[in-house]
Amino acid sequence: MDILILYYSRTGNTESLARQAARGVEQVDGAQARLRRIPCPDGQQPADGDPEVSIDDLRECRGLLLGSPTYFGGMASAVKRFLEDTSGLWFRGELTGRPAGVFTSTGSMHGGQETTLLSMIVPLIHHGMLITGIPYQQPELAHTQTGGTPYGASHTANDHPRLSRDERELTRALGARVATIAGQLN
Numbered sequence: 001m002d003i004l005i006l007y008y009s010r011t012g013n014t015e016s017l018a019r020q021a022a023r024g025v026e027q028v029d030g031a032q033a034r035l036r037r038i039p040c041p042d043g044q045q046p047a048d049g050d051p052e053v054s055i056d057d058l059r060e061c062r063g064l065l066l067g068s069p070t071y072f073g074g075m076a077s078a079v080k081r082f083l084e085d086t087s088g089l090w091f092r093g094e095l096t097g098r099p100a101g102v103f104t105s106t107g108s109m110h111g112g113q114e115t116t117l118l119s120m121i122v123p124l125i126h127h128g129m130l131i132t133g134i135p136y137q138q139p140e141l142a143h144t145q146t147g148g149t150p151y152g153a154s155h156t157a158n159d160h161p162r163l164s165r166d167e168r169e170l171t172r173a174l175g176a177r178v179a180t181i182a183g184q185l186n
């Protein structure tokens with residue numbers, strides 16, 4: 001059972017979250033993480049990055065973790081643009097009933113993590129996906145001084161260029177949660 005970890009990242013922070021989400025997915029028996037990136041609009045790509053996403057990746061995976069940097073309090077336009085290319089899947093209801101979670105990286109603590117996560121959730125709801133956040137039973141959620149929200153995983157990059165321990169744990173928990181639910185629905 002493949003779980004798609006789909007992300008856009010220009011300076012590597014959202015990609016770091018994607019790798020933690022993948023580790024969480026792979027903690028779940030029978031689940032494999034499929035890491036894919038959304039291409040940069042200017043065509044500049046890392047030579048050794050994850051493969052570029054195709055629509056078939058979405059079609060084939062049993063769950064989705066979607067990540068974007070926060071740009072002006074919302075998802076990056078490249079992510080929105082990619083989602084607009086998924087209208088064929090929407091029309092045929094191909095993602096309906098599959099679990100999904102979201103993650104983001106901001107520069108600053110109050111720079112719009114929750115608004116970005118919510119902006120990403122909206123189109124996934126239109127697709128009929130089952131949105132899962134991070135429940136407060138996950139202990140790091142109550143005491144994190146960095147990223148991590150009930151709406152999804154996050155990272156605050158300016159003060160802490162590397163992911164904090166809480167950010168790593170919460171992102172892995174989200175990955176494991178999506179994979180676990182996908183397995184139960186399968």
Ligand SMILES: Cc1cc2nc3c(=O)[nH]c(=O)nc-3n(C[C@H](O)[C@H](O)[C@H](O)COP(=O)(O)O)c2cc1C
Pocket residue numbers: 008009010011012013014015068069070071072073074105106107108109110111112157
């Ligand atoms: C066009 C643009 C808009 C941004 N807007 C915000 C913002 O609204 N709030 C914030 O905290 N950081 C903002 N940032 C900073 C990025 O969210 C932050 O550097 C993020 O970690 C980048 O992720 P990446 O390394 O995956 O590309 C912005 C950066 C750019 C380039």
